[in-house]
Amino acid sequence: MRKIIHIDMDCFYAAVEMRDNPRYRDIPIAIGGRSDRRGVISTCNYIARKFGVKSAMATAQAMKLCPNLVVVPGQMKKYVEVSRQIRDIFARYTSLIEPLSLDEAYLDVSDSDLLGGSATLIAQQIRRDILNETQLTASAGVASCKFVAKVASDVNKPNGICVVTPDELDSFVASLPLGKIPGVGKVTLEKLHNLGLYHCRDVREYSQELLSKRFGKFGLALWQYCHGKDERRVSVERKRKSVGVERTLPHDIHSAEECWQVIEKLLPELQQRLQNVRPDMDIHSQGIKLKFSDFQLTSIEQRQLHLVPELFKSQLQEILQRQRNRGIRLVGLQVGLPDEQTVRQLPLPFPQQVI
Numbered sequence: 001m002r003k004i005i006h007i008d009m010d011c012f013y014a015a016v017e018m019r020d021n022p023r024y025r026d027i028p029i030a031i032g033g034r035s036d037r038r039g040v041i042s043t044c045n046y047i048a049r050k051f052g053v054k055s056a057m058a059t060a061q062a063m064k065l066c067p068n069l070v071v072v073p074g075q076m077k078k079y080v081e082v083s084r085q086i087r088d089i090f091a092r093y094t095s096l097i098e099p100l101s102l103d104e105a106y107l108d109v110s111d112s113d114l115l116g117g118s119a120t121l122i123a124q125q126i127r128r129d130i131l132n133e134t135q136l137t138a139s140a141g142v143a144s145c146k147f148v149a150k151v152a153s154d155v156n157k158p159n160g161i162c163v164v165t166p167d168e169l170d171s172f173v174a175s176l177p178l179g180k181i182p183g184v185g186k187v188t189l190e191k192l193h194n195l196g197l198y199h200c201r202d203v204r205e206y207s208q209e210l211l212s213k214r215f216g217k218f219g220l221a222l223w224q225y226c227h228g229k230d231e232r233r234v235s236v237e238r239k240r241k242s243v244g245v246e247r248t249l250p251h252d253i254h255s256a257e258e259c260w261q262v263i264e265k266l267l268p269e270l271q272q273r274l275q276n277v278r279p280d281m282d283i284h285s286q287g288i289k290l291k292f293s294d295f296q297l298t299s300i301e302q303r304q305l306h307l308v309p310e311l312f313k314s315q316l317q318e319i320l321q322r323q324r325n326r327g328i329r330l331v332g333l334q335v336g337l338p339d340e341q342t343v344r345q346l347p348l349p350f351p352q353q354v355i
Contacts, residue, residue, distance in 0.1 A: 001166060003119035004234065005107040006141040006149035007126060009086070010158035012103035013079055014045040015136050017072050028053070029070045030062055039248035042074060046158060082134060089129045093122050098234045104153075106146055108234035120163050127161065144169060145230035151180050173228040174201040181225055183218060191215075200226035240277055244289070244334035245270045252293050252327025256320055262331040263288070263312055270333045274307065277337065283307055284336035288315045290323075291330035298322050299334070307335060 009015065013031040018024045024045075030053060032042035041062055044053045051066035063069055083102040090097050096108035107126075115121035123140040130138045137159035141152025144166050152172075155162035164172045177199055179189050191214070197203055203211070203226035211219040224230065245266045253259060274281060286308070287301025300319045302311065312333065 001110070002108060002144050003110045003112075003117075004143055004146055004149040005109060005119055005123045005126070006146070006153040007090070007105055007107065007123070008139050008141075008150075008153045008157070009103035009130075010137045010139060011043055011045050011049075012082075012136070013043050013074060014048075014072075016079060016082055017075075018045060019135050020078075024070070024072065027070055028066050028068060029072050030059070031072050032074045041071070044069075082136070085134055086130055086136075086138075089126060089133065092129075093126060096234045096236060098236065106149065106234045120161075123161055123163075127159075145228070146232050146234070147182055147225055147230045148173065148228070150182055151176065154180075169228050173226065174199070174204070176200045176226075178203070178222075178226075181222065184222070188215070188218075240337055242334055242336050243270065243273045243277060244332055245273065246289060246330055246332030248291075248330045249328070252329050254323075254327055256316055259290075259316055259320070259328060259331055260313070263316065263333065266331065266333050267309055267312075270335070271307065274335060281306060282338055284338040286311060286315075286333075286335045288312060288319050289330070289332035289334060290319055290328055292323065293327035293329055295329075296326075297330075299332075301334070301336065304335075 014024075014029055017029065017031065026047070028045065028048035028051060030041040030044040030048055032039065039059050041053070041055065041057055041059055043055045044062070048062070048066055048069055051069075053062045053066050053069065059071060063071075079102055087097065087099065087105070090105060090107055093114055094107050094109050094112055098106040100106070109117075109119050109122050112119075112122060115125060119142045123142050127138050127140055130136060139153050139157045139159060140161045141149040141155070141164070142161070143149040143152055143164040148164050148169060152162040152164050178184050178192050178197060181200070184192070192198075192203075195206070195214075197206060203223060206223075208220070208223045211223050213219070215222065247262055247266060249262070253262070274283070283304055283306060285301045286304045287299055289297065289299040291297045298319065300315050302315065304311065
């Protein structure tokens with residue numbers, strides 16, 4: 001039987017800022033976004049969340065919900081360094097670590113002899129180590145499979161732990177609202193509700209075949225999750241698939257010339273990020289992403305072996321054909337990263353569009 005721990009830092013970016021800046025500790029703050037109300041916030045502290053502010057929310061909307069919200073510029077280098085410190089703590093207890101982001105990870109402690117082999121005690125000790133060494137709090141979920149551990153880590157947030165024993169797993173899963181299942185977003189949830197499915201126990205009574213027909217591969221995965229089945233192992237190696245940079249603009253722009261001026265500013269940052277993860281600068285594709293004034297997102301990409309800055313000019317002309325007189329509020333550049341098999345099989349470049 002596997003013993004899986006999911007560790008999730010509590011409002012990580014905001015917590016780091018509150019730790020380092022006492023003036024932020026008792027007021028609502030959000031990280032990222034823009035103080036001039038353009039953009040999207042990355043995360044916020046729990047004081048702001050009481051007003052309804054959420055991650056990935058437009059800054060303007062967040063400011064309406066919480067007029068006293070303080071928008072703090074993110075400091076990614078600092079967050080990365082703290083994340084490495086936390087990762088070092090994980091490594092004391094197991095080598096089977098699957099990072100999901102800077103602030104969360106799965107740990108497999110099935111074969112650990114530490115603390116009597118108790119996953120619960122290991123999770124508690126990891127949380128204590130994090131608090132003592134970083135002055136930050138973390139929440140944990142403990143279960144025999146990954147998705148239940150992830151859901152459990154959210155049950156007693158912030159600064160809590162939830163343990164789902166094998167005997168409790170079936171009843172715990174049965175009562176879960178489907179919105180708690182990883183991968184079930186707003187649109188999928190609405191479709192499930194239209195089918196009369198609200199909790200995992202409802203899916204258990206629904207046809208697996210019909211669920212697969214309606215939702216494809218995810219339908220099968222959802223059916224398995226709702227039955228408490230998740231055979232995925234903690235994956236130690238997670239290869240990055242893409243690198244990108246983007247800018248939400250202080251005001252809408254409309255012309256190709258204005259877009260190109262933004263792209264010229266983004267390009268050095270993209271090249272630097274690419275070099276950091278791929279020193280050989282090999283890529284699989286490159287492309288442009290735009291968000292229009294009505295918030296519709298569109299992108300275009302083309303297969304490439306190496307980054308070709310001039311290619312962005314032709315891609316820009318092509319993607320702007322979708323503009324239809326709308327303003328442009330975000331411009332982004334992105335490159336896909338190859339794996340070794342892709343490098344060997346990559347054909348000659350050809351256009352590939354994504355809408």
